Amino acid sequence: MNKKAIASAVSAAALAATMAGCSGGGDAASAGSNTTNCTNKIVHADAPKVSVWAWYPNMATVVDNFNNSHTDVQVCWTVAGQGGPEYAKFQTAIQAGKGAPDVIMLEADQLTGFELQNALVDLSKYGAGDVKKNFSAGSWKDVSQGDSVYAIPVDGGPMAMIYRKDVLDKYGIKPPTTWAEYETAAQKVKDAGGPAFGDLGSNVPAALTALMAQKGAVPFTYDLADQKNISIHLDSQPAKDVLNYWAGLVKKGLVATQDQFTTDYISGMIGGKYATYISAAWAPGYLTGSGVGKGNEKGTFAAAPLPQWDPSNPVSVNWGGSTFAVTSQAGDQKLAAEVAKGLYADDTSLTDGWKTQTIFPLNQNVLKSEAFTNNAVDFFGGQTANKDIYIPAENAYKGFSYSPFSVYYYAQLQTETVKINAGKVSGDEAATELQGIMVNYAKSQGFTVN
Amino acid sequence: MAVHGSTVTSLPHTSTPDKLNPTPPPEHRTRSRSDKMNARRARTGWLFIAPFGLVFVAFLLAPLAYALYLSLFTKGLATGTRFSGLENYLHAFSDPQFLKGVWFVVRFSLVLIPVQMAVSLAAALVLDHLTTRLARFSRLMIFLPYAVPAVIGALMWGFLYSPIFGPLQQLFSLFHASAPFLLSQDNVFYGLLNVVTWQWAGYYMIIIYAALQGIDPTLYEAAKIDGASERQVAFRIKIPLVSSALVLILIFALIGTLQFFSEPQILGPVANGSITPDFTPNIYAFNLAFGYAQFNYASAISFSLGIVVFIAVYIFMFATRKKGSNLS
Numbered sequence: 184m185n186k187k188a189i190a191s192a193v194s195a196a197a198l199a200a201t202m203a204g205c206s207g208g209g210d211a212a213s214a215g216s217n218t219t220n221c222t223n224k225i226v227h228a229d230a231p232k233v234s235v236w237a238w239y240p241n242m243a244t245v246v247d248n249f250n251n252s253h254t255d256v257q258v259c260w261t262v263a264g265q266g267g268p269e270y271a272k273f274q275t276a277i278q279a280g281k282g283a284p285d286v287i288m289l290e291a292d293q294l295t296g297f298e299l300q301n302a303l304v305d306l307s308k309y310g311a312g313d314v315k316k317n318f319s320a321g322s323w324k325d326v327s328q329g330d331s332v333y334a335i336p337v338d339g340g341p342m343a344m345i346y347r348k349d350v351l352d353k354y355g356i357k358p359p360t361t362w363a364e365y366e367t368a369a370q371k372v373k374d375a376g377g378p379a380f381g382d383l384g385s386n387v388p389a390a391l392t393a394l395m396a397q398k399g400a401v402p403f404t405y406d407l408a409d410q411k412n413i414s415i416h417l418d419s420q421p422a423k424d425v426l427n428y429w430a431g432l433v434k435k436g437l438v439a440t441q442d443q444f445t446t447d448y449i450s451g452m453i454g455g456k457y458a459t460y461i462s463a464a465w466a467p468g469y470l471t472g473s474g475v476g477k478g479n480e481k482g483t484f485a486a487a488p489l490p491q492w493d494p495s496n497p498v499s500v501n502w503g504g505s506t507f508a509v510t511s512q513a514g515d516q517k518l519a520a521e522v523a524k525g526l527y528a529d530d531t532s533l534t535d536g537w538k539t540q541t542i543f544p545l546n547q548n549v550l551k552s553e554a555f556t557n558n559a560v561d562f563f564g565g566q567t568a569n570k571d572i573y574i575p576a577e578n579a580y581k582g583f584s585y586s587p588f589s590v591y592y593y594a595q596l597q598t599e600t601v602k603i604n605a606g607k608v609s610g611d612e613a614a615t616e617l618q619g620i621m622v623n624y625a626k627s628q629g630f631t632v633n
Numbered sequence: 634m635a636v637h638g639s640t641v642t643s644l645p646h647t648s649t650p651d652k653l654n655p656t657p658p659p660e661h662r663t664r665s666r667s668d669k670m671n672a673r674r675a676r677t678g679w680l681f682i683a684p685f686g687l688v689f690v691a692f693l694l695a696p697l698a699y700a701l702y703l704s705l706f707t708k709g710l711a712t713g714t715r716f717s718g719l720e721n722y723l724h725a726f727s728d729p730q731f732l733k734g735v736w737f738v739v740r741f742s743l744v745l746i747p748v749q750m751a752v753s754l755a756a757a758l759v760l761d762h763l764t765t766r767l768a769r770f771s772r773l774m775i776f777l778p779y780a781v782p783a784v785i786g787a788l789m790w791g792f793l794y795s796p797i798f799g800p801l802q803q804l805f806s807l808f809h810a811s812a813p814f815l816l817s818q819d820n821v822f823y824g825l826l827n828v829v830t831w832q833w834a835g836y837y838m839i840i841i842y843a844a845l846q847g848i849d850p851t852l853y854e855a856a857k858i859d860g861a862s863e864r865q866v867a868f869r870i871k872i873p874l875v876s877s878a879l880v881l882i883l884i885f886a887l888i889g890t891l892q893f894f895s896e897p898q899i900l901g902p903v904a905n906g907s908i909t910p911d912f913t914p915n916i917y918a919f920n921l922a923f924g925y926a927q928f929n930y931a932s933a934i935s936f937s938l939g940i941v942v943f944i945a946v947y948i949f950m951f952a953t954r955k956k957g958s959n960l961s
Contacts, residue, residue, distance in 0.1 A: 296710070299710055411711045
């Protein structure tokens with residue numbers, strides 16, 4: 184290689200680098216207008232389009248309902264993954280400065296982290312207050328920071344205990360109402376040679392966190408107005424108690440340690456391998472979609488309130504539930520805010536959602552409607568589960584303070600759960616390790632940990 | 634594992650490099666004319682590699698330079714971005730999650746590579762010896778797993794290992810026992826070992842087989858006249874003569890295994906959590922960047938892994954250097 188060649192190679196590299204730099208900056212203005220590859224059909228081709236990422240199982244219907252009833256704006260919808268994979272793509276788009284959709288479906292526990300990165304638009308200036316009356320104070324609190332509103336809630340996940348009627352009947356057990364009863368019942372089923380009573384899947388850390396909160400644990404206290412300060416209490420006594428309780432069930436062989444939403448777990452649900460499923464109101468929709476509770480197992484499932492620690496002082500907790508947020512990359516923020524407010528907010532879509540049990544709507548109009556309240560749920564063999572279990576649970580939910588680094592926290596809790604399931608650590612040890620890891624992480628991210 | 638197949642085609646020639654050397658150009662009458670011609674040739678040469686060069690710069694060098702640049706900064710969620718020099722690297726080499734991943738891939742390489750080499754070498758020697766139609770069919774069958782995309786292969790193994798659907802379970806249930814879950818925390822090492830060996834042994838077999846085909850058959854005749862048995866021919870003639878192919882495979886396998894990503898990433902969701910987000914350095918870097926929004930630290934982890942790979946390959950080249958020169 185002679186000098187001239189080196190020089191030309193270097194200048195080519197420099198040119199390439201500049202070109203990359205240009206395209207990075209130049210396109211930012213038109214970011215969010217990528218509405219060419221829609222999963223759905225655009226009804227009114229002339230209307231401006233708003234791109235949406237969402238993974239609701241009935242989203243196709245929801246988008247069609249929206250587009251058919253709006254002439255001034257059209258939704259261009261894409262599934263960018265369910266949960267984690269979607270957040271990874273959004274995170275990449277934030278870093279790149281382009282590529283994010285205008286409106287994005289986010290679970291409530293993810294909002295704080297993205298708000299902190301200035302990736303979401305404060306909707307209070309685009310009339311978010313207009314729809315505030317549709318939601319309970321608790322669910323509105325989950326999407327707000329002070330006077331700012333960063334998302335419009337769609338569905339929630341009040342937790343309850345789903346169980347196999349046939350299995351419990353076979354062993355002569357009444358649905359347990361406390362965690363102590365839950366353990367006794369589990370022991371009884373095991374002694375009689377029955378299946379696992381429940382399951383501690385490592386891949387549902389959000390559910391385990393909710394169960395910790397039920398005993399009174401407050402893992403994180405964080406306020407966006409005070410960006411640099413965070414409290415972390417993952418090794419508090421309630422958190423340790425809950426982890427110890429589940430570690431004990433695993434050790435005694437009373438519950439399985441299978442990851443959930445996997446093919447193996449679903450087929451276990453179908454075969455009656457798990458007597459109970461501690462889960463949220465949206466779970467039956469996902470189970471039905473996978474073929475659970477069909478054929479000769481139709482109507483074998485029922486719901487009961489979540490077992491309590493102190494029956495005289497019951498606590499409701501929430502797992503999952505999602506919202507629509509407007510990203511800061513949105514081309515037309517006002518229009519995007521209209522979509523966030525109006526999408527999955529019409530009666531037809533909401534009814535379709537709750538009838539298939541893929542969502543537990545947070546819209547008060549639905550929650551109070553006769554049809555929803557008295558619905559005899561097919562999956563639960565005609566039980567009026569909304570009225571008896573889920574609506575009271577939702578009404579008693581007080582909200583939760585999420586950390587701004589949920590993805591990292593969940594990954595660490597998952598790792599600790601795997602250790603618990605392998606019998607390598609006790610609940611106490613897991614809680615202490617988790618606390619240490621999270622405090623270190625928060626400090627490395629520049630937070631002051633109180 | 635990321636190994637590029639295109640380099641293989643030139644392999645059979647490596648044992649006879651002198652054939653490829655072009656004859657020296659004829660001498661030119663005047664000095665200035667030869668200079669001019671050389672310059673023109675050089676220009677034409679650059680033109681020919683320009684398309685490749687552009688792609689190489691745009692998709693390899695520029696991203697590398699950008700990642701290196703990123704790795705020199707630190708960004709906290711609560712703080713802004715600041716220049717931190719080599720701080721990320723110091724952090725990486727004292728980060729238990731990164732070191733744990735490095736230790737895993739090093740251990741994995743130490744077991745995987747000998748197993749893979751033994752399997753592929755044995756298969757190649759047997760197929761080289763036989764010339765029946767069955768041998769040709771077997772060669773294709775052994776190679777086939779490599780033709781299956783890594784993602785599909787891993788998905789397939791996920792089902793085969795499944796404690797509910799897997800054939801292992803059915804086999805064990807005949808004896809009223811329950812099969813071990815090959816992706817459990819204690820077994821995942823061997824479960825992955827099996828997947829990777831299955832995927833790559835056929836490919837390495839073809840490399841060795843091609844090298845074996847390049848050996849001059851008169852050597853075998855000479856050996857037979859000297860009274861060498863088949864076994865002696867295999868061990869004293871064939872294996873030493875394909876040693877350069879074996880070295881090549883070793884380097885491929887070493888680099889690929891240290892960058893282990895696809896198989897564990899795909900089997901992760903069905904592994905009941907035994908494949909953690911910091912399982913291998915590459916998976917850790919992926920999660921840091923796209924899960925935890927730490928692009929700067931992820932870049933540093935990637936370069937740190939590069940350093941580890943470089944050191945490992947260097948150690949290996951140094952160790953095999955003497956042996957190689959003896960043989961050639």
